[in-house]
Amino acid sequence: MTERALLSVENVSVNLPTPRGNLRAVDQVELTIGPGRTLGIVGESGCGKTMLSRAILQLLPRKAKLTGRVLFDGQDLVSLGPERLRKLRGRSLAVVFQDPMTSLNPVLTIGTQLIETLQEHLGLDGVAAKRRSVELLAAVGIPAPEQRLMQYPHQLSGGMRQRVAIAIALSCEPKLLIADEPTTALDVTIQAQILDLLAREQRRRQMAMIIITHDLGVVAGRTDEVAVMYAGRVVERAPTPALFKKMHMPYTEALLAAIPKIDAAPHTTLPAISGRPPDPTRPVQGCSFSPRCRYAAGQCYREKPLLTAAESSGHQYACFHPIQPQAGLPA
Amino acid sequence: MNQHSSQVPSPDPLLKVENLVVQYGVGGKTIHAVSGVSLDVARGETLGLVGESGCGKSTLGRAVLQLRRAVSGRVLFEGRDLMAMQGDSLRKIRQRVQLIFQDPIASLNPRRRIGDIIAEPLVIAGVKDPKKRNELVCEVLSAVGLDPSLVMGRLPHEFSGGQCQRICIARALVLKPDFVICDEPVSALDVSIRAQILNLLEDMKARYGLTLLFIAHDLAVVKAVSDRVAVMYLGRLCEVGPSEQLFARPAHPYTALLIEAIPVPDPDVRPVESVAVGEPPSPMAPPSGCRFRTRCPRADKRCTEEVPELRSIAPDQFVACHHPLIPAA
Numbered sequence: 001m002t003e004r005a006l007l008s009v010e011n012v013s014v015n016l017p018t019p020r021g022n023l024r025a026v027d028q029v030e031l032t033i034g035p036g037r038t039l040g041i042v043g044e045s046g047c048g049k050t051m052l053s054r055a056i057l058q059l060l061p062r063k064a065k066l067t068g069r070v071l072f073d074g075q076d077l078v079s080l081g082p083e084r085l086r087k088l089r090g091r092s093l094a095v096v097f098q099d100p101m102t103s104l105n106p107v108l109t110i111g112t113q114l115i116e117t118l119q120e121h122l123g124l125d126g127v128a129a130k131r132r133s134v135e136l137l138a139a140v141g142i143p144a145p146e147q148r149l150m151q152y153p154h155q156l157s158g159g160m161r162q163r164v165a166i167a168i169a170l171s172c173e174p175k176l177l178i179a180d181e182p183t184t185a186l187d188v189t190i191q192a193q194i195l196d197l198l199a200r201e202q203r204r205r206q207m208a209m210i211i212i213t214h215d216l217g218v219v220a221g222r223t224d225e226v227a228v229m230y231a232g233r234v235v236e237r238a239p240t241p242a243l244f245k246k247m248h249m250p251y252t253e254a255l256l257a258a259i260p261k262i263d264a265a266p267h268t269t270l271p272a273i274s275g276r277p278p279d280p281t282r283p284v285q286g287c288s289f290s291p292r293c294r295y296a297a298g299q300c301y302r303e304k305p306l307l308t309a310a311e312s313s314g315h316q317y318a319c320f321h322p323i324q325p326q327a328g329l330p331a
Numbered sequence: 332m333n334q335h336s337s338q339v340p341s342p343d344p345l346l347k348v349e350n351l352v353v354q355y356g357v358g359g360k361t362i363h364a365v366s367g368v369s370l371d372v373a374r375g376e377t378l379g380l381v382g383e384s385g386c387g388k389s390t391l392g393r394a395v396l397q398l399r400r401a402v403s404g405r406v407l408f409e410g411r412d413l414m415a416m417q418g419d420s421l422r423k424i425r426q427r428v429q430l431i432f433q434d435p436i437a438s439l440n441p442r443r444r445i446g447d448i449i450a451e452p453l454v455i456a457g458v459k460d461p462k463k464r465n466e467l468v469c470e471v472l473s474a475v476g477l478d479p480s481l482v483m484g485r486l487p488h489e490f491s492g493g494q495c496q497r498i499c500i501a502r503a504l505v506l507k508p509d510f511v512i513c514d515e516p517v518s519a520l521d522v523s524i525r526a527q528i529l530n531l532l533e534d535m536k537a538r539y540g541l542t543l544l545f546i547a548h549d550l551a552v553v554k555a556v557s558d559r560v561a562v563m564y565l566g567r568l569c570e571v572g573p574s575e576q577l578f579a580r581p582a583h584p585y586t587a588l589l590i591e592a593i594p595v596p597d598p599d600v601r602p603v604e605s606v607a608v609g610e611p612p613s614p615m616a617p618p619s620g621c622r623f624r625t626r627c628p629r630a631d632k633r634c635t636e637e638v639p640e641l642r643s644i645a646p647d648q649f650v651a652c653h654h655p656l657i658p659a660a
Contacts, residue, residue: 044523160610188548189383190383191594192591195594220596221598221602258523258526259522259551262578272523276491
C-alpha cells in the first residue's frame with residue numbers, strides 16, 4: 001500500500017433482492033491493487049468473487065444494491081455516469097470472462113468485433129484498425145490472423161476463442177485487466193497456454209491484473225497477492241509467497257488440503273471440508289466458516305471476526321483462532 | 332491400422348475391451364471418436380481414464396455400456412460379449428454395470444422425489460415388494476451419508492450439487508453392481524465438495540467391492556483414486572500403467588505434457604512456460620501415423636507414416652510411441 005493504488009475497493013457490499021429474501025453477495029470488501037501488479041481472488045462458487053468483479057466493473061444486475069466506493073485511477077466508478085463508464089470500460093478497464101462463446105457475439109466476425117473496439121475507443125480509421133487487429137491476433141498466438149478476421153466465433157476452438165477475447169480486452173492497452181475464471185472452461189494444456197499468454201502480455205504492457213479463480217494452483221505461481229473469499233467476505237489476504245508459507249485462516253488451509261496432490265500416493269484419503277458453504281440469504285451469526293471449521297469455539301459462533309493484520313507485512317486474516325498465531329516473520 | 336494391445340492379460344479381468352472402434356456421423360462427415368482401443372479392468376481395481384475434451388473417453392465409457400454401439404471390436408464383461416447382446420440379456424447385465432455422470436443435477440429428474448428416483452432401478456430389476464425396495468433405498472442413502480428420513484420425500488432442486496452427486500451415487504449403487512463407470516463425477520463440483528465425493532467413492536468401492544472405470548480430465552483427481560491410469564488422445568491410447576509409476580516416469584510425451592500443465596499450488600514451483608504446443612486436431616480428420624505428432628516435440632518422419640503400437644516399456648507400463656521418454660526395459 002506504499003505505492004499509489006490503481007484500484008481501491010473501499011467497504012464494498014452488494015445486496016441482491018431475491019424471492020427467498022435479501023442475498024448479501026459481497027460483504028464489506030476492501031482491496032487495493034497497484035499498477036502492474038497481479039491480484040488473485042480465490043473462492044468456491046457462490047463466495048461472491050464474480051459479484052465483486054461485477055461491482056468493480058459496474059456491471060451488476062439492475063436490482064443489485066452496491067454500497068461503498070470503487071476508486072479506479074482516481075475516479076469513483078460508483079458515481080460515474082453511464083457514458084463515462086462506457087468510455088472507461090474496454091479502454092483502461094478490460095475484462096475477460098470464463099466462457100468465450102457467450103462473451104463473443106456469435107453473429108459478428110472476429111474482425112468486426114476487434115475493429116469495432118479499436119474504432120470506438122481509439123478512434124482509428126478502418127485500415128489502421130484492421131492492421132492493428134492482425135497484430136493483436138498474432139500477439140495472442142493465433143495462426144493465420146488475416147484469415148481469422150473473417151471467421152465467426154463458432155468456427156474457432158474454445159482455446160482460440162479465449163485468445164480472441166484476450167486480444168479484444170488488450171486492444172486498447174488497458175491499465176487493469178480483470179480475468180474472471182479465464183481458463184475454467186478450457187483443457188489443462190490449453191489452460192497453461194492461456195495463463196502464460198496473460199502473464200506475458202501483462203509484463204509487456206505493465207498492466208495490472210485481477211485473476212478470479214477457484215483454483216489455488218492457478219494463483220500460486222502467477223500472482224503477487226491473493227485474497228481468499230468465503231461467503232461474500234475476504235477472509236485472508238496476503239502476498240502470495242507469504243500466504244502459501246503460512247496460512248492463518250483455517251478455511252484457506254482446508255481449501256488447499258482438499259486439492260488432490262499429484263505427488264500423493266493413490267487412495268490417500270483427502271482431508272475434505274465437511275458440510276457446505278452457508279446459504280447467502282440466511283447469514284450465519286458469527287464467523288461464516290464456523291459451522292465447518294474444526295477450530296471453531298464459543299466466540300466464533302457469536303461474533304464476526306474482522307480482518308486483522310498478521311505480523312508479516314501485508315498479511316491479513318479474519319479469524320479468532322488462526323493457525324500458528326503470532327508466528328509470522330516478515331517475508 | 333488398429334493398435335493391438337500387447338498387455339499381459341490380468342489374472343481376472345472383469346472387463347475386457349478389444350480393439351474398440353466407435354464413430355459418429357455428423358453432416359456427412361465421420362468423427363473418429365474411438366479408434367481401436369484395447370484395455371483390461373481387473374476385478375476390484377480402479378482404472379483411471381484421462382484425456383482432454385474430445386479425446387473419446389466418455390464415448391468409450393458409453394460404448395462399454397452399449398449406450399453407443401461400436402463399429403467394431405469386442406466388449407467382454409466376465410468373458411461375455413456385450414456387443415452381441417440385446418434386449419433382456421443386456422438389461423440384466425446393465426444391472427451390474429452402472430454409470431455416474433458429470434452433472435449431478437441434470438441427471439436427476441426434477442419432478443420426481445429422491446426416494447422414487449433411487450427406487451427406480453429396483454422397479455426395473457423386478458423387485459416387486461415395496462417394503463423391500465424401501466429398505467434397500469434407505470440402506471444405500473445412509474451409505475452415501477444422507478439421512479433417508481429427511482431426503483426421500485424431497486425433490487432434486489432442494490439439494491446442492493454435492494448432495495445431488497451423492498444421490499446419483501446412491502442410485503448407481505442400489506442394485507449392488509459389480510462395475511461402475513464414473514464419467515467426470517467431480518468436475519462440476521467445488522474443491523471442498525470434490526474431496527468429499529472422492530472420499531465417498533473410495534468408501535463405496537471398499538464397502539460394495541466395486542470395480543471402477545474412472546473417467547476424468549484432471550490428472551491429480553485421477554491419480555488420487557486409481558490403481559492404474561490409461562491416457563487417451565484423439566481416440567487412441569497413448570499410455571497405460573500403474574498410477575504412481577506413470578506419474579513418476581511418464582513414457583509418452585503427451586503424458587508428460589499433461590503432468591507439466593497441471594498448476595501446482597505452491598508459489599515456489601514456477602510454472603513451466605509454454606509446455607504445451609498448439610491445440611488438438613479435429614477428430615474428423617485425425618493426423619496420419621501417431622495422432623499426437625502435430626503437437627509433439629519428438630515427432631519425426633516415422634511418426635507421420637507409422638501408427639505406434641501399444642508396447643511394453645516397463646513392468647506393467649505400456650506406451651504407444653516411437654520415441655518414448657524412457658528406454659524400454
